[in-house]
Amino acid sequence: MPDLRRLDLNLLVVFQHLLELRNISAVARRLDLSQPAVSNALRRLRTTFGDDLFVRTGQGMLPTPQAERLAGPVAEALGLLDRLLEADEAFDPAGSTRRFCIAMSDVGEIHFMPALMEACARRAPGVRIDSVRGGAELRRDMEAGRVDLAVGAFEDLDGDILRRMLFRQGYMTLFRKGHPQAHENMGLKAFRAQQHLIVSRAAPYGQINQALEAAGVLLRAHHSVPHFTAVPHVLSVTDLLATVPAKLAAQTASRFDLQMMVPPLRVPSLQTNLYWQRRFHRDAGNQWLRGLMVELFAQG
Known part of the structure; x- marks a missing residue:
């Protein structure tokens, strides 16, 4: 591992966006950088970590095993820095206009969305909830913050994904x-x-x-x-x-x-869990939404 005193944190930002987008041009557009600047950042990352990190393929710039191992710690570290630099970490549901995204199945929508939207209408009228299906990219979507929570029985969510059981049902x-x-x-x-x-x-x-x-x-x-x-x-x-x-x-x-x-x-009975990314464990808005889900739906 590199000497942290010589590591430019801006390189980790480029690394995280490459993990998500897997395309140098797309990362350059998102970060408002030139394509040569992103390519140079990737060269420095490779030198720093002694690994190719991303290899060009027909499916884009795919991460190496070393890059996959770095993904979780880098996301958690950058998330912590983001929270430390936020001017105001408080979340006021009554005045917030934040939009949250929750991954769930169609049967989950039938059970969760009516009560959740009714509660938001009373307590957080400016908050909006989107529901999406949990597909193959759910872990990456949660890591990137595109999905705030997942609720259901997603057996393949582990590692940096935290969970809390809501209920069991037959x-x-x-x-x-x-x-x-x-x-x-x-x-x-x-x-x-x-x-x-x-x-x-x-x-x-x-x-x-x-x-x-x-x-x-x-x-x-x-x-x-x-x-x-x-x-x-x-x-x-x-x-x-x-x-x-x-x-x-x-x-x-x-x-x-x-x-x-x-x-x-x-x-066998089915266990329904609430899932969130470790990176957003202390995010005030995410905490509020998790608390609301537990209040409305947790049993036992």
Whole structure:
């Protein structure tokens, strides 16, 4: 590692933006520098750390393993310096116009967004909340500050990502009122004989489909939708059954005139967590939003 007395902190800023953008020209535009200036900074970084750090490929300037190892500590160090240099670290929700971004699934939006937006309307009327899906770049988006929080069951978020459990939940099976065969406490044989609505792409809820298959429900023999949003609409006008997270069932059953039952399946309960980047652990706005999420949704 280099002697810190000889390290220009401006080089670390260039390093962090190269990690995010992976393009020298894009970094130059963002930092209002010339392209030769960014290239020179990269040369100095390579000399300082004794590693190429970024290698030009068809996918852009990809980081080396050494650069990946440096990413977390550099982001945390720069984040700490940013906070130390801020003129006012206080966050006043009542007067703030800050926009926050939270990664969640479609079923998460159904559960979290109404209550969260209602609370913001009362306590922080100028604050705005955006929800996004947590894709392959979620870790990088959180590190860069483009996503403030993630909420759900993102099993691959670790390392510099901190977490707090909000709740655990099981699953319920929904069906329309007046269904000719479905009823509370129906057995596995009768359950298996029904037509089911399969939710095919709703990660991380694949364990529902695994349990259905283990019980003898052949998934490809049934109707499917990619996400949970359409499920109550479909069930309200058909004789299909759908097994969904318990909180979604509770929120949609009465609204769509549906009934619920405990499915005759063995499905592990699902743990829902709140995630944030270590870099923003002490950010006052992030702390406020985390506290609000815990107040509104944490159980146990």
